[in-house]
Amino acid sequence: MRDYEKYIRYRTFPTPWCPGCGDGIVLKSIAMVFAEMNILPDDIVVVSGIGCSGRMPTYFNTNTLHTTHGRALTFATGIKLARPEKMVVVISGDGDATAIGGNHLIHAARRNIGIKMILINNGVYGMTGGQVSPLTPQNFITETTPYGNIEPKFMASELLIAAKASFVARETVVRPIQMKQVIKKSFEHKGFSVVEVISNCHINLGRRNKMKDPMSMCDWIASRTVTQTEFDKLTPEERNHKYPVGILFEDKERLEYSELYYNHLVPAAKAAAGKKGAEEK
Amino acid sequence: MSKREVLQGNIIAAKAAIAAGCNFFAGYPITPSSEVAQYMSKELPKLGYDFIQMEDEIASLGACIGASLAGKKALTATSGPGFSLMQEHLGMAVMAEIPLVIINVMRGGPSTGLPTKPSQADMLQARWGTHGDHPIIAVYPAFSDEIYSETIRAFNLSEKFWTPVIILMDEIMGKAHEDIIIPEVKDISVIDGVEHKLDDDLNIYDRQIGEIPPRVDFFKGYPIHIDGLEHDRHGWPTIEPDLVDKMQRLRMEKVYTRLDEIIKFKEYYMDDAEIMIFSFGVSARSSLAAVKALRQQGIKVGLFQALTIWPFPERELKDRFKRIKKVLTVELNMGQMKIEVERVASDDVQTKALLRANGIPFTPAEVMLSVKEFVK
Numbered sequence: 073m074r075d076y077e078k079y080i081r082y083r084t085f086p087t088p089w090c091p092g093c094g095d096g097i098v099l100k101s102i103a104m105v106f107a108e109m110n111i112l113p114d115d116i117v118v119v120s121g122i123g124c125s126g127r128m129p130t131y132f133n134t135n136t137l138h139t140t141h142g143r144a145l146t147f148a149t150g151i152k153l154a155r156p157e158k159m160v161v162v163i164s165g166d167g168d169a170t171a172i173g174g175n176h177l178i179h180a181a182r183r184n185i186g187i188k189m190i191l192i193n194n195g196v197y198g199m200t201g202g203q204v205s206p207l208t209p210q211n212f213i214t215e216t217t218p219y220g221n222i223e224p225k226f227m228a229s230e231l232l233i234a235a236k237a238s239f240v241a242r243e244t245v246v247r248p249i250q251m252k253q254v255i256k257k258s259f260e261h262k263g264f265s266v267v268e269v270i271s272n273c274h275i276n277l278g279r280r281n282k283m284k285d286p287m288s289m290c291d292w293i294a295s296r297t298v299t300q301t302e303f304d305k306l307t308p309e310e311r312n313h314k315y316p317v318g319i320l321f322e323d324k325e326r327l328e329y330s331e332l333y334y335n336h337l338v339p340a341a342k343a344a345a346g347k348k349g350a351e352e353k
Numbered sequence: 354m355s356k357r358e359v360l361q362g363n364i365i366a367a368k369a370a371i372a373a374g375c376n377f378f379a380g381y382p383i384t385p386s387s388e389v390a391q392y393m394s395k396e397l398p399k400l401g402y403d404f405i406q407m408e409d410e411i412a413s414l415g416a417c418i419g420a421s422l423a424g425k426k427a428l429t430a431t432s433g434p435g436f437s438l439m440q441e442h443l444g445m446a447v448m449a450e451i452p453l454v455i456i457n458v459m460r461g462g463p464s465t466g467l468p469t470k471p472s473q474a475d476m477l478q479a480r481w482g483t484h485g486d487h488p489i490i491a492v493y494p495a496f497s498d499e500i501y502s503e504t505i506r507a508f509n510l511s512e513k514f515w516t517p518v519i520i521l522m523d524e525i526m527g528k529a530h531e532d533i534i535i536p537e538v539k540d541i542s543v544i545d546g547v548e549h550k551l552d553d554d555l556n557i558y559d560r561q562i563g564e565i566p567p568r569v570d571f572f573k574g575y576p577i578h579i580d581g582l583e584h585d586r587h588g589w590p591t592i593e594p595d596l597v598d599k600m601q602r603l604r605m606e607k608v609y610t611r612l613d614e615i616i617k618f619k620e621y622y623m624d625d626a627e628i629m630i631f632s633f634g635v636s637a638r639s640s641l642a643a644v645k646a647l648r649q650q651g652i653k654v655g656l657f658q659a660l661t662i663w664p665f666p667e668r669e670l671k672d673r674f675k676r677i678k679k680v681l682t683v684e685l686n687m688g689q690m691k692i693e694v695e696r697v698a699s700d701d702v703q704t705k706a707l708l709r710a711n712g713i714p715f716t717p718a719e720v721m722l723s724v725k726e727f728v729k
Contacts, residue, residue, distance in 0.1 A: 153416070153420065
């Protein structure tokens with residue numbers, strides 16, 4: 073048994089994912105990072121919402137919680153505040169995180185609560201059969217945009233930087249080595265961290281957009297990724313078709329929410345109570 | 354010795370929650386329940402416990418479920434619109450069998466309705482608001498001492514039955530200041546869920562139908578899976594019909610085979626009553642005043658005050674209907690619990706309801722008049 077396999081719950085296999093899906097790469101990468109960091113499986117909880125990504129926690133041999141659509145971060149917030157010493161990971165998809173769960177996303181980022189979020193962006197609602205998501209590129213054909221998507225997409229990572237997340241990175245399943253390194257860095261970060269992983273859904277997105285096999289979709293992803301430096305040199309029109317990858321923002325100084333709560337707010341409340349008690353005497 | 358104090362209903366509930374062991378609160382401000390959150394934001398940090406104001410009510414109940422799974426006793430408080438938003442997560446807590454308590458201080462609805470006026474119009478939402486077949490436990494105090502004792506009972510029931518429990522109150526119960534003697538800690542009985550003895554098989558939901566489950570938390574040595582999908586005895590997703598059927602029954606029967614441990618009510622002047630008022634919350638108070646006044650006029654009327662709303666005290670009412678052939682339901686809505694009373698009443702029982710949903714509570718005189726017309 074390889075060292076990362078103790079983090080995989082083989083008895084719940086097989087997974088529901090289509091052959092060639094990028095989710096498996098993400099699953100294994102996270103397990104490998106757990107192994108590299110040598111965390112006890114029982115000291116980890118992996119939380120998810122609904123969708124293909126939502127099924128991922130089932131396959132981790134850690135504490136796992138499969139919740140409602142878009143709300144994984146809210147459950148994770150409760151767990152992290154209750155047990156700040158535990159590793160709390162949230163797996164979410166693009167529809168889950170930025171559509172139905174968009175409100176929770178920006179507020180978790182704003183609070184800087186120490187949740188490690190992996191936002192798998194395959195640009196489509198895969199589990200429900202391929203409907204448009206807020207991260208679907210413009211003009212793409214989906215089951216609910218049969219004439220092409222007329223809405224602009226969110227840039228999820230940039231949205232999160234604006235929402236004050238203290239660690240934001242973007243990687244793709246086409247660059248698994250870099251992705252794993254970035255996930256590890258995000259797991260070592262104290263505050264709220266997000267790694268947006270661009271993944272392939274050749275079945276429910278690619279197939280309708282002339283990329284029906286995993287490789288053509290992965291080639292498309294590779295052709296869209298640039299470094300931040302390269303991205304900065306592009307015109308706004310060119311930027312619309314590219315995704316900068318790597319660590320996009322990192323603030324190591326900002327205090328994490330539960331640390332602020334237990335080390336600052338609680339002592340302040342106790343001191344105020346003590347002072348009041350003394351005055352009453 | 355405990356001393357007599359004058360406290361707001363919302364504050365009494367908050368104090369009782371802490372006495373019951375509540376150490377986590379997540380909520381979102383909403384009239385007329387906000388004082389619960391405000392009190393918790395002040396008191397919980399003093400004890401080293403958790404308070405967090407979330408971005409909405411959906412998030413509040415999500416955080417409570419997460420905290421409960423992390424071993425905390427969680428509470429949230431809200432009113433109609435927020436309670437509507439919570440329904441999906443209420444179902445999640447029922448499905449995954451997670452103990453927590455929700456206070457719903459009812460105001461006039463539907464929609465934004467009457468934020469500052471009382472109603473009793475979320476009675477059926479409390480029962481059937483979330484989708485799918487499910488058991489639910491809901492309690493409804495009417496007096497200041499009951500707000501305290503029912504809040505403690507709600508936490509105990511949630512721990513004992515591994516299920517969410519709803520405390521219904523109304524704007525008057527929540528907002529009014531009333532005198533109360535807060536019991537001493539030694540006089541309060543607090544139940545903590547029995548911890549599951551886990552082993553590597555991770556059979557967290559393995560039990561016989563009707564059996565009370567032990568509580569399962571994260572971080573207890575064996576990593577477990579909790580799911581909102583229908584699941585097998587391990588908590589792992591399943592669509593296998595026999596398993597699904599068994600899990601549905603496990604959840605229902607843990608509550609419905611133990612009604613004696615859940616149903617609670619109070620009776621006033623019922624021994625020789627020829628006419629019975631069925632009521633709860635603020636309407637039970639108007640009714641009680643009416644009953645006392647009517648008794649002085651020689652009218653043999655009694656009051657059945659339901660403290661447990663769900664499960665409905667069906668057996669108890671059926672028993673009363675053997676003798677009492679007239680029942681008047683008094684409630685601040687367009688006839689929600691009246692449906693239940695009529696369902697339970699046998700054909701020879703005459704039913705009547707005093708109903709109103711305009712934000713104004715009944716006066717005792719109005720209840721008296723209704724009884725007198727009914728007696729004729």
